[in-house]
Amino acid sequence: MRNLFLIFLLAALFSCKSSEVPENMVDINNMKRITEILSSDDFMGRQPFTTGEELSTNFIAEELRRIGFEPPFNGSYFQDVPMYETTSSVKNPVLFKIGNKLLQLSAPDEIAINSPIPEEAIELKNSKIVFAGFGINAPEMDWNDFEGVDFKGKTVVVFVNDPGLYSDDSSLFRGKEMTYYGRWTYKYEEAARQGASAILIIHESLGAGYEFNVPRNSSISPRLFIDQKEGVTKCKVTGWLTAQSAERIFGELGYNIDTLRKQAVKKGFKPFEINAEFSATIENKVRKESSRNVAGILKGAVAPHEAVVITAHWDHFGIGEKQNGDSIYNGAVDNGTTMAWAFEIGRVAASLKKRPGRSIILLFPTAEEQGLTGSEYYTQNPVIPMQNTVACLNNDMMVPRGKMKDVTMIGYGYSSLDSIYNVYAERQERYLLPDPNSHTGLFFRSDHLPFFRAGVPSIWAYGCYDSREHGKEWALETWNYFINNVYHRPADNYNPEWDWSGVAEDTKLALNVALWLTDVSNPKPYLRK
Numbered sequence: 001m002r003n004l005f006l007i008f009l010l011a012a013l014f015s016c017k018s019s020e021v022p023e024n025m026v027d028i029n030n031m032k033r034i035t036e037i038l039s040s041d042d043f044m045g046r047q048p049f050t051t052g053e054e055l056s057t058n059f060i061a062e063e064l065r066r067i068g069f070e071p072p073f074n075g076s077y078f079q080d081v082p083m084y085e086t087t088s089s090v091k092n093p094v095l096f097k098i099g100n101k102l103l104q105l106s107a108p109d110e111i112a113i114n115s116p117i118p119e120e121a122i123e124l125k126n127s128k129i130v131f132a133g134f135g136i137n138a139p140e141m142d143w144n145d146f147e148g149v150d151f152k153g154k155t156v157v158v159f160v161n162d163p164g165l166y167s168d169d170s171s172l173f174r175g176k177e178m179t180y181y182g183r184w185t186y187k188y189e190e191a192a193r194q195g196a197s198a199i200l201i202i203h204e205s206l207g208a209g210y211e212f213n214v215p216r217n218s219s220i221s222p223r224l225f226i227d228q229k230e231g232v233t234k235c236k237v238t239g240w241l242t243a244q245s246a247e248r249i250f251g252e253l254g255y256n257i258d259t260l261r262k263q264a265v266k267k268g269f270k271p272f273e274i275n276a277e278f279s280a281t282i283e284n285k286v287r288k289e290s291s292r293n294v295a296g297i298l299k300g301a302v303a304p305h306e307a308v309v310i311t312a313h314w315d316h317f318g319i320g321e322k323q324n325g326d327s328i329y330n331g332a333v334d335n336g337t338t339m340a341w342a343f344e345i346g347r348v349a350a351s352l353k354k355r356p357g358r359s360i361i362l363l364f365p366t367a368e369e370q371g372l373t374g375s376e377y378y379t380q381n382p383v384i385p386m387q388n389t390v391a392c393l394n395n396d397m398m399v400p401r402g403k404m405k406d407v408t409m410i411g412y413g414y415s416s417l418d419s420i421y422n423v424y425a426e427r428q429e430r431y432l433l434p435d436p437n438s439h440t441g442l443f444f445r446s447d448h449l450p451f452f453r454a455g456v457p458s459i460w461a462y463g464c465y466d467s468r469e470h471g472k473e474w475a476l477e478t479w480n481y482f483i484n485n486v487y488h489r490p491a492d493n494y495n496p497e498w499d500w501s502g503v504a505e506d507t508k509l510a511l512n513v514a515l516w517l518t519d520v521s522n523p524k525p526y527l528r529k
Contacts, residue, residue: 020352020354022348022349022352022511022512022515023508023511023512025348025351026344026348026504026507026508026511027344027347028501028503028504030340030343030344030347031337031340031341031343031344031500031503031504031507032340032500033340034063034336034340034343035332035336035337035339035340035494036496037059038059038314038336038339039331039332039492039493039494040330040494041328041330042055043055043059043330044318044328045316045317045318045319045328045329045331046314046315046316046318046331047222047315047316047317047318047319047329048083048224048291048315048366048367049083049085049222049224049287050318052318053291053292053315056314056315057078057292057294057314057364060077060294060314060339060364061077061078061296064077064294064295064296064346064362065077067296067343067346067347067350067351068347068350068351069296069297069298069346069350070296070297070298071296071297072296072361072383073295073383077294077295077296078292078293078294079292079293079294079295079377079378079381080290080291080292081226081290081292081366081367081373081374081377082226082227082288082290083224083225083226083227083288083289083290083291083367083373084118084224084225084227084286084287084288084289085222085223085224085225085285085286085287085288085289086114086115086116086117086118086222086223086225086284086285086286087221087222087223087284088113088114088115088122088219088220088223088282088283088284089282089283089284090107090113090114090219090280090281090282091280091281091282091283092106092107093105093106094106094107094110094111094113094278094279095278095280096129096249096276096278096279097126097276097279098249098252098253098275099252099253099275101252103248103249103252105245107219108216108217108219108220109242110242110244110245111200111239111241111242111245112212112215112216112219112239112240113200113219113238113239113240113280113282114218114219114220114223114237114238114239114282115236115237115238115282115284116188116225116234116235117234117236117284118225118284118288119284119286120283120285120286121282121283121284122236122237122280122281122282122283123280123281123282124155124197124198124236124237124278124279124280124281125279126278127153127154127155127197127198127277127278127279128153128154128155128273128277129154129155129156129157129273129276129277129278130149130154130155130156130157130196130271130272130273130274131157131158131250131260131273132145132146132149132151132156132157132191132271133145133158133163133264133269134159134161134162134182134264135156135159135187135190135191135199135201136162136181136186136190137190137193137194138173141173142267143163143267145158145264145269145271146190146194146271147270147271148270149271149272149273150195151191151194151195151196152195152196153195153196153197154197154198154273155196155198155199155200155237155277155278156191156196156199156200157199157200157201157202157241157246157249158187158199158200159201159202159204159207159261159264160182160184160201160202160203160204160207161178161204161206161207161208161439161441162174162178162179162181162182163264163265164176164177164179164265165206165207165439166207166261166265172265176438176439177435177438177439178438178439178440178441178444179441180444182207182441182444183441183444183445184201184215184240185371185444187199187201188234188235188238191235192233192234192235193233197235197236197237198235198237198238198278199235199237199238200239200240200241200278201239201240202240202241202243202246202257203215203241203242203243204243208440209437209439209440209441209442209445210440210483210487210488211484212240212242213489214487214488215239215240216240217320217321217488219239219240220320220321221317221320222318223370224291224366224367224370224373225373226376226377237280237282243257249276250274252276253274253276255274291315291366291367291374292366293363293364293365293366293374293375293377293378294314294363294364295361295362295363295383296346296361296362297359297360297361297383298346298349298350298356298359298361300355300356300357300358300359300518300520301354301355301356301357302357302358302520303357303358303520304358304359305359305388306384306388306389306390306520307358307360307361307383307384307388307389307390308358308359308360308361308389308390308391308392308393308514308517308518309360309363309389309391309392309456310342310345310346310361310362310363310392310394310510310514311342311363311365311375311392311393311394311447311451312335312338312339312341312342312363312364312394312447313364313365313366313367313368313369313374313375313396313446313447314335314339314364314365314366315335315365315366315367315368315369315370316329316330316331316334316335316369316492317329317331317369317488322490323489323490324490324491326490326491326493327490328490329488329489329490329492330490330492330493330494331492332492332493332495333397333398333399333482333487334396334397334487334492335368335396335397336494337397337398337399337400337503338395338396338397338398339364340503341395341398341503341506341507341510342364342395343362344507344511345362345507345510345511345514346360346362349514349515349518356515356518356519357518357519357520358390358517358518358519358520359384359518360518361383361384363375363378363447365377365378368396368446368447372445372446372449372450374447375447375448375449375450375451376450378450379451379454386451386455387455389451389454389456390456390457390517390524391415391417391457391458391459391517391525392448392451392452392457392459393448393458393459393461393510393513393514394447394448394451394458394459395460395461395462395510396446396460397482397487398462398506399478399479400495400498400499400500400502400503401467401475401498401502402467402468402469402470402501402502403463403467403468403469403501403502403505404430404463404464404466404467404475404505405430405431405463405466405468406430406431406432406433406463406464406465407421407425407430407431407432407433407461407462407463407506408435408436408461408462408464408465409421409432409434409435409460409461410435410442410443410446410459410460410461411435411443411458411459412432412433412435413434413528414452414457414458414459414527415457415458415459415525415526415528416457416525416528417458417459417513417525418432420513420517420525421459421509421513424509424512424513424516425509428505428508428509430463430505430509433464433465433466442460443460446460448460455527457525457526457527461506461509461510462506463502463505463506464479
């Protein structure tokens with residue numbers, strides 16, 4: 001099957017003849033214009049449930065109309081996503097009773113917690129603490145960090161990421177590469193299924209993929225959840241401990257965090273209750289409204305009932321804590337440049353003389369920063385059914401730093417999309433690079449994930465780690481600077497001095513892949529097991 005796919009792929013690519021060369025139609029100025037507008041202070045950081053949402057989604061809808069994409073939601077560009085918002089205020093201090101000693105931690109700097117429960121007053125008093133390794137229940141791997149303990153009403157403390165990251169055993173989970181079990185979202189969900197009242201994840205930068213400022217800032221920002229009337233349970237309190245706080249708590253009882261981690265990576269680890277209790281009081285401001293996914297469709301000429309989806313989330317963090325004199329989280333890179341990428345793919349596709357055979361959907365989901373909420377809702381309520389969705393091409397955080405030799409594949413090996421990207425990457429004299437930081441779990445942190453979980457071949461592909469002009473060391477240094485100093489901070493602003501040539505090259509690459517996928521004579525991509 002796979003060999004046949006490759007044969008058909010190569011034959012289709014090299015037999016394709018057209019007077020138009022779509023990639024030559026990509027216009028950097030369009031991308032600059034869209035990014036500058038959407039990341040301006042006028043849009044107030046594009047936070048859902050604010051005036052910034054209304055301005056952002058209206059602009060996106062108008063842009064879709066302008067480039068020739070039709071409204072797909074019963075005549076509308078908007079898909080209402082029923083949600084509730086909680087803004088948590090922690091009544092300090094947060095208390096840990098350890099034996100006969102009382103330890104006080106300050107939120108959000110020593111412990112970053114909030115409550116996902118849509119209630120105004122949340123109190124957790126003397127909840128017994130259970131250490132549960134990595135907080136994973138994976139029967140297919142014969143792994144259960146919850147076995148033998150009744151977690152009802154208790155507080156679960158777990159490590160971030162997977163056991164494989166901290167082991168030399170490459171067969172343990174996926175070795176150094178994170179699986180979905182390593183994501184904080186999974187750990188929250190599993191703790192709730194086990195009946196726990198609270199879950200605290202011990203932060204560690206290697207395993208989390210970011211510094212503590214990310215969960216810290218998230219804990220004091222409004223959180224959004226799909227408003228599902230029944231069938232979903234949540235812990236009363238969720239959040240993160242700094243590594244130092246965890247060491248203080250466990251150290252008081254004679255435990256060493258590094259030793260516990262070494263024990264937790266071994267098969268057969270069993271959870272255990274420690275002689276400690278957790279108490280916290282949280283006041284929630286609760287709002288129930290609808291946020292909006294925004295999408296447009298370019299209907300296919302041959303198979304309009306099948307579609308390729310291009311995704312780029314529109315939301316960011318609005319107006320928050322002031323840092324270096326700035327309080328507006330403009331999100332120019334996360335995710336303004338990527339919205340421009342998606343629009344340019346759509347604009348070129350819509351302007352071609354020969355209309356694509358399959359439909360193209362440009363989807364701009366809401367609340368990606370809140371746990372992929374908008375894209376999750378879309379996959380449950382799609383314009384075109386998931387079984388007829390051929391592929392999802394997603395992107396996120398495209399930093400304009402010039403041309404790159406690499407095409408970093410977030411999700412390499414999960415589908416045959418790799419083969420298609422490889423052919424077009426070689427035409428650009430580039431090479432595919434499996435995510436070198438797969439331990440951070442980027443594949444599980446953006447809007448392609450709900451599509452992948454729904455059975456759709458999905459990828460996030462962009463140049464990142466090998467600059468044509470400056471080399472690998474410079475590329476890594478500038479990427480790390482972005483992650484450590486700009487990512488999820490007010491510093492993520494539009495820069496007129498950016499070099500867009502690399503983002504343009506990534507846009508051409510994704511455009512060619514998308515158009516290949518819309519050709520009904522080409523074989524559909526498939527998921528790899």
